Every structure is written in C-alpha cells, then in structure tokens.
Amino acid sequence: xxxxxxxxxxxxxxxxxxxxxxxxxxxxxxxxxxxxxxxxxxxxxxxxxxxxxxxxxxxxxxxxxxxxxxxxxxxxxxxxxxxxxxxxxxxxxxxxxxxxxxxxxxxxxxxxxxxxxxxxxxxxxx
Amino acid sequence: xxxxxxxxxxxxxxxxxxxxxxxxxxxxxxxxxxxxxxxxxxxxxxxxxxxxxxxxxxxxxxxxxxxxxxxxxxxxxxxxxxxxxxxxxxxxxxxxxxxxxxxxxxxxxxxxxxxxxxxxxxxxxxxxxxxxxxxxxxxxxxxxxxxxxxxxxxxxxxxxxxxxxxxxxxxxxxxxxxxxxxxxxxxxxxxxxxxxxxxxxxxxxxxxxxxxxxxxxxxxxxxxxxxxxxxxxxxxxxxxxxxxxxxxxxxxxxxxxxxxxxxxxxxxxxxxxxxxxxxxxxxxxxxxxxxxxxxxxxxxxxxxxxxxxxxxxxxxxxxxxxxxxxxxxxxx
Numbered sequence: 001x002x003x004x005x006x007x008x009x010x011x012x013x014x015x016x017x018x019x020x021x022x023x024x025x026x027x028x029x030x031x032x033x034x035x036x037x038x039x040x041x042x043x044x045x046x047x048x049x050x051x052x053x054x055x056x057x058x059x060x061x062x063x064x065x066x067x068x069x070x071x072x073x074x075x076x077x078x079x080x081x082x083x084x085x086x087x088x089x090x091x092x093x094x095x096x097x098x099x100x101x102x103x104x105x106x107x108x109x110x111x112x113x114x115x116x117x118x119x120x121x122x123x124x125x126x
Numbered sequence: 127x128x129x130x131x132x133x134x135x136x137x138x139x140x141x142x143x144x145x146x147x148x149x150x151x152x153x154x155x156x157x158x159x160x161x162x163x164x165x166x167x168x169x170x171x172x173x174x175x176x177x178x179x180x181x182x183x184x185x186x187x188x189x190x191x192x193x194x195x196x197x198x199x200x201x202x203x204x205x206x207x208x209x210x211x212x213x214x215x216x217x218x219x220x221x222x223x224x225x226x227x228x229x230x231x232x233x234x235x236x237x238x239x240x241x242x243x244x245x246x247x248x249x250x251x252x253x254x255x256x257x258x259x260x261x262x263x264x265x266x267x268x269x270x271x272x273x274x275x276x277x278x279x280x281x282x283x284x285x286x287x288x289x290x291x292x293x294x295x296x297x298x299x300x301x302x303x304x305x306x307x308x309x310x311x312x313x314x315x316x317x318x319x320x321x322x323x324x325x326x327x328x329x330x331x332x333x334x335x336x337x338x339x340x341x342x343x344x345x346x347x348x349x350x351x352x353x354x355x356x357x358x359x360x361x362x363x364x365x366x367x368x369x370x371x372x373x374x375x376x377x378x379x380x381x382x383x384x385x386x387x388x389x390x391x392x393x394x395x396x397x398x399x400x401x402x403x404x405x406x407x408x409x410x411x412x413x414x415x416x417x418x419x420x421x422x423x424x425x426x427x428x429x430x431x432x433x434x435x436x437x438x439x440x441x442x443x444x445x446x447x448x449x450x451x452x453x454x455x456x457x458x
Contacts, residue, residue: 019227027220031213038209041457059458066453070446077223077442087148091158099169106173110180
C-alpha cells in the first residue's frame with residue numbers, strides 16, 4: 001500500500017523526514033503538554049487563579065491544552081491529516097457541533113439550578 | 127449523437143460503482159463513524175458530570191485531595207500516579223501507530239512486536255485503574271455524613287515551617303469503639319436470602335465522644351470558601367454540627383456514600399472511568415485477536431495490514447477519551 005503521509009506539524013513549522021520520526025516528535029510534544037498540565041495542577045500558581053469568563057484562568061488553560069492534545073492525537077496518530085477534506089469534516093464538524101451544543105445546554109442548566117439553590121429559598125442542608 | 131454517447135460514458139464512470147470519493151475503504155469509514163457516535167456517548171457522560179458539578183459548584187470535592195496515592199509509596203502525592211497512567215496510555219498509542227506504519231511497509235515482525243507492546247501498555251493501564259478504584263473505594267480518613275447528605279471531615283491545625291496548615295485526621299485516630307449494640311446480619315447466621323451491608327465501624331455518638339475528648343480536632347465542611355479551600359468550623363461549631371446533624375460514619379466511597387464529598391462525584395467517577403476502562407479492556411481483547419492474526423500471517427496473505435489500522439483507530443480513540451477524562455476529573 002503506497003500511503004502518502006503529510007509530514008509537517010505546527011502549520012509547516014516543523015517538517016519530519018519520515019512518518020516514524022513524526023510519530024516520535026508528536027509523542028515528545030504530547031508528553032511535554034502533559035508535563036506542563038501536571039506541574040500546573042500540583043503548584044496551582046496564584047496568578048492563574050483569577051476568574052476568566054466564569055471559570056478560573058487555570059481551568060481554561062487546562063481545557064485549551066486538552067484540546068491541543070486531542071488535535072494531535074486525531075491528526076497524527078489517527079492519520080486525520082492524510083484523509084480527504086470531506087471525510088475529515090464529516091467526522092470532526094459533526095462531533096464538534098453536537099458536543100458544543102450538549103455542553104452549552106447542560107452547563108447552562110446546571111448553573112441555573114445552582115443559582116436557585118444559592119439565591120432562592122430552597123433549603124438542601126437539613 | 128456523439129455528444130450523447132460521451133455523456134453516457136461519464137455517467138457510467140461516476141455512478142457505475144467502484145468510485146471512492148472519500149478515498150477510504152468501507153471498513154475504515156465505518157470505524158470513523160462508530161468513533162463519532164462513541165465520542166458523543168462519552169461527551170454525554172462528561173457533560174452530565176459538568177452539569178452536576180455546576181449544580182454543586184461551591185461544595186464539589188477537590189480532586190487533589192481525593193487521588194493522592196501512589197502504589198508502594200506512603201505520603202501525599204496528588205496527580206503523580208494518574209500522570210503516569212496517562213503517559214502509559216499515550217505510549218501504547220505510539221506503539222500502535224508504529225505498528226500501523228510497519229504494516230504499511232509489510233514488515234510482519236515489526237508489526238508483531240509493536241502490537242505486543244501495545245497490549246502490554248493497555249494491560250498496565252487497566253491494572254492501574256483497578257488499583258485506583260480499589261484505593262478510592264477503601265478511602266483513607268473517614269467522615270461523618272449529615273442528615274442532609276453532606277460530609278463532615280476532621281482535621282487539626284499544625285505548624286509546619288512556621289505556617290499554620292490544616293492537616294486531616296482519620297476518624298479512627300481519635301475515636302474509640304465501644305461495644306457494638308448489635309452484630310451484622312449475615313447470610314450464614316440468619317435468613318439465608320437476607321443480608322445487609324457492613325455496619326459502620328463507629329457510631330456517630332462514639333465519634334462525638336472522641337471529638338469532645340480531643341481539644342484540637344476540628345470539623346471541615348464541604349463548602350469551598352473564597353480561597354478555594356474547604357471551610358473549617360470553630361471548635362464549638364464542630365461539636366454542635368456532629369451532635370445535631372451527624373447521622374452515619376462513612377469510610378471510603380461507593381455508589382451510596384462518599385467520604386470525600388458529594389456522592390455524585392463517586393457515582394460519576396465509577397461510571398465514566400468504568401466505561402472508559404471497559405473500552406480499554408475491549409480494545410485489549412481486539413488487539414490480541416489482531417496480534418494472533420498477524421502472527422499466523424492472515425494479513426501477509428491479504429497483502430495489506432488495514433485491519434491493524436482499523437483497530438489502531440479504536441485504540442487511539444480510547445486514548446483520546448482518556449485525555450478528556452484526565453482533564454475533567456483530575457485537573458479542572
């Protein structure tokens with residue numbers, strides 16, 4: 001099977017010589033990201049604890065780093081980079097759209113119930 | 127006449143079958159669509175977790191205080207073990223993708239070895255997860271559950287390096303069990319079809335007596351204060367809470383009670399990591415089947431290793447889900 005692999009990551013900033021080399025490169029990158037997450041998770045720097053868009057700044061960093069990791073796992077390990085545009089969009093856009101919708105609905109509702117508990121007259125600690 | 131013939135020919139090319147606009151085989155495409163639906167299932171679970179967490183945002187357990195153990199080491203090491211598990215899973219993803227790559231070059235031996243390493247990685251991961259579950263179920267300090275279902279934990283202020291730090295104290299360190307008012311009803315000594323769950327080691331009265339006797343022990347509630355820490359009550363308030371609201375002494379976590387805080391946290395933990403662990407388990411089984419197929423040369427005869435690529439997709443997906451579970455259970 002003659003398989004064509006696209007060998008550059010970071011929008012062409014880094015180009016590997018072979019597919020195997022790219023795999024190890026991506027592994028190093030993913031390990032680095034995980035290490036950063038763990039270190040931030042253990043030390044929890046005070047400067048990142050302020051509220052940004054309804055959540056701690058640090059939590060936003062974690063979520064963004066997770067999405068970055070997910071991108072490289074899908075694009076390089078699952079070879080999404082080498083698939084046709086149509087297949088890629090069919091899979092990725094569908095999932096992203098539905099997941100965003102679900103998260104919005106459920107978190108909105110959860111926040112609302114929390115506000116009823118806190119500001120309303122519902123007692124839940126007897 | 128000529129033009130008509132030409133049109134018919136083009137139509138045969140497009141609609142006559144054998145056309146692959148996505149340049150992917152049927153099996154691979156269907157694996158992708160299965161992954162999309164499975165991803166939606168997992169995001170349903172994680173979004174439900176987010177819902178419950180937002181609902182109890184001011185009293186949710188702090189993961190760093192829950193998952194602090196590392197096998198063979200005593201002490202407090204939050205995040206370390208789960209980071210190790212994450213690394214193992216990413217590593218086994220790498221050996222999987224190397225197996226796929228070796229398959230493209232028709233290197234049977236390399237595929238065999240990489241598949242073998244992938245399976246080993248998967249087994250280490252599932253074993254770690256089982257250990258993590260065991261530790262969580264066993265619990266460490268114990269706590270008192272109130273009538274409203276909230277959790278009251280114990281601890282004392284200690285001065286470490288000139289700083290006043292709140293250190294947790296285990297229930298068994300200040301409570302003495304008096305004689306049990308009754309024995310547990312087991313199958314063997316009563317009606318054989320009736321049994322009950324294990325009785326708690328201590329009654330709330332015993333915990334209260336222990337608390338009253340130890341001047342420095344204080345109660346910590348679930349409520350998170352402005353500093354992002356759980357609220358510690360004053361001595362008088364501590365005694366009052368246990369006396370008035372204490373209902374049950376709990377130790378460890380299960381689907382009904384959770385010594386670390388909201389029982390929902392334990393429910394979601396067991397459900398989501400369990401569902402993910404089941405995926406890893408089935409992934410290992412599928413990998414083993416493919417591993418033996420590689421050894422007996424099935425794909426060598428087929429002249430392509432696309433099956434390895436398809437199970438590879440599934441295996442990477444399991445890794446992908448873990449990345450999110452890791453973030454939402456342990457980090458955020």
